[in-house]
Amino acid sequence: MQPSERQMRAQLAIFHDFIRTQAERGDPYSKVLAIPDDPYPHYDEIRARGRLYRSAIGSWVTADHKLANTILRDRRFGVRKANGEKLPEFMSFDNSMLGVDPPDHTRLRRIAAPTLNPRTADGWRSRIQEICDELIDGLLAEDKPFDLMTTFAQQLxxxxxxxxxGIPERHRGAFYRISRRMTPLLEGVVTYEQTQSTQAAIREITELLVDVVAERKADPQDDMITRLLALVDEGSMSMAELVPMVTFVPLAGSETTVNLIGNGVLALLTHPEQWRLLVERPELAAGAAEETLRFDPSVQTYRRIAHERIEIAGWTLPVDAELAIMAGGANRDPQVFPDPNRFDITRTIGADTLAFSAGIHYCMGASLAKLEAEVAFATLATRMPELRRAGPVRRGDSFIIRGLREFPVAARRAF
Ligand code: HEM
Structure with a gap:
């Protein structure tokens, strides 16, 4: 049964008060949940408490790269309770790939694979370049300071x-608006209003996609919907699974990539010697994307559940123990990344960062997201070499998705 508005508001208020109190008492995980502008010193505190520590909130937490990587690849951990139940929570990916364990996960991932195949990602390069150029043409023509997030990072x-x-042109405006309203699902739904608004957005995107699916049936194209329709015909997936699968892709791939671009440009402009290096050598843009994913990843944390009693890092975890994997902290583990707080686009990143997770849930859009960031950074550096910050940034209010809401910049010194 859905909680009532009053119950939900009360539960949320108690939860937020509890976090605040625990943060004041010095619990480093609670400090991260309180969404500080800079969570990175708190990840060091988490690491100082041990490879795995039990937070005051109850979950076990790690910011140790090696241990996090081991847990993500260990099949005794999953994303649901041991009996297959979803966790009670306000945020939910329902039955998407991210929210289910094998065998459902294996089947859904196989279905999405032809569309999100890393080997085909490079085929997108010229289209991504075209979109970036169009956006930058518009900004240069306006010739005034602009908000990098709304005019560029959110668009690409x-x-x-x-x-x-495969969204047809005439539905794109609605698709963009609804996709943005769904983002609290990824960021962690924290207010009653967000729950209402995201539920309405899911209903609206479902209606829109039902329409597009009917159109694609009559007029097949080279896109995800057409490919999934073929699987429905063949009997390997049901029509009822098609729309949720398609809805999940903008959810998983939009806000994450928007903030990779925003966080990368912020890091570059805050380290002007790195920006100058990129302007001189735009071929370093792929390195800038990799280093941003290590230094300031847009997905800071994800969760795993113990499916059995597990002995690990000096603890005995009970069945259904919750673990918070702090990817943002693991990516600054000095045991793995020397001088981890230095932003260096020429760094040879020896180990994999955990920006895209690891193991069976490894991000299916990683190659595409990296390509978008690479092309975005190279194009900005080439076409706006004088780019600079032009005012204070405003951050989003999520401890899961780290990124900016406003990022004023100017392309010319004259402003
Ligand atoms: C910078 C951009 C991105 C970041 C940081 C990111 C991060 C992640 C992370 C951390 C996970 C796994 C979470 C976990 O293990 O619990 C994930 C899963 C996923 N991502 Fe991404 N993602 C990005 C872009 C994209 C894009 C562009 C797409 C698709 C177009 C995409 C599609 C997916 C899918 C389908 C999954 C689920 C995989 C599974 O559960 O097996 N992502 N992503």
């Missing part, structure tokens, strides 16, 4: 995903 990933999924 949604345009790419609309192409990938």
């Amino acid at each position: 990933p949604v345009a790419v995903i609309a192409d990938l999924v």
Whole structure:
């Protein structure tokens, strides 16, 4: 049964008060949940408590790269309770790939694979370049300071995903608006209003996609919907699974990539010697994307559940123990990344960062997201070499997705 508005508001208020109190008492995980501007010193505190520590909130937490990597690849951990139940929570990916364990996960991942195949990601390069150039043409023509987030970073990933999924031109405006309203699902739904608004957005995107699916049936194209329709015909997936699968892609791939672009440009402009290096050598843009994913990843944390009693890192975890994997902290583990707080686009990143997770849930859009960031950074550096910050940034309010809401910049010194 759904909790009532009053119950939900009360539960949320108690939860937030509890976190605040625990943060004040010095619990480092609670400090991260309180969404500080800079969570990175708190990850060091988490690491100082041990490879795995039990937070005051109850979950076990790690910011140790090696241990996090081991847990993510260990099949005794999953994303649901041992009996297959979803966790009671306000945020939910329902039955998407991210929210289910094998064998359902294996089947859903196989279905999405032809569309999100890393080997085909490079085929997107010229289209991504075209979108970036169009956006930058518009900004240069306006010739005034602009907000990098709304005018550039938010535009590129949604345009790419609309192409990938197969959203016809006339539905794109609605698709962009609804996709943005769904983002609290990824960021962690924290208010009653967000629950209402995201539920309405899911209903609206479902209606829109039902329409597009009917159109694609009559007029097949080279896109995800057409490919999934073939699987429905063949009997390997049901029509009832098609729309949720397609809905999940903009959710997983938009806000994450938007903030990779925003966080990368912020790191570059805050380290002007790195920006100058990129302007001189735009071929370093792929390195800039990799280093941003290590230094300031847009997905900071994800969760695993113990499916059995497990002895690990000096603890005996009970069945259904919850673990918070702090990817943002693991990516700054000095045991793995020397001088981890230095942003260096020429760094040879020896180990995999955990920006895209590891193991069976490894991000299916990783190659595409890296390509978008690479092209975005190279194009900005080439076409706006004088780019600089032009005012204070405003951050989003999520401890899961780290990124900016506002990022004023100017392309010329004259402003
Ligand atoms: C910078 C951009 C991105 C970041 C940081 C990111 C991060 C992640 C992370 C951390 C996970 C796994 C979470 C976990 O293990 O619990 C994940 C899963 C996933 N991502 Fe991404 N992602 C990005 C972009 C994309 C894009 C562009 C797409 C698709 C177009 C995408 C599709 C997916 C899918 C389908 C999954 C589920 C995989 C599974 O459960 O097996 N992601 N992503």
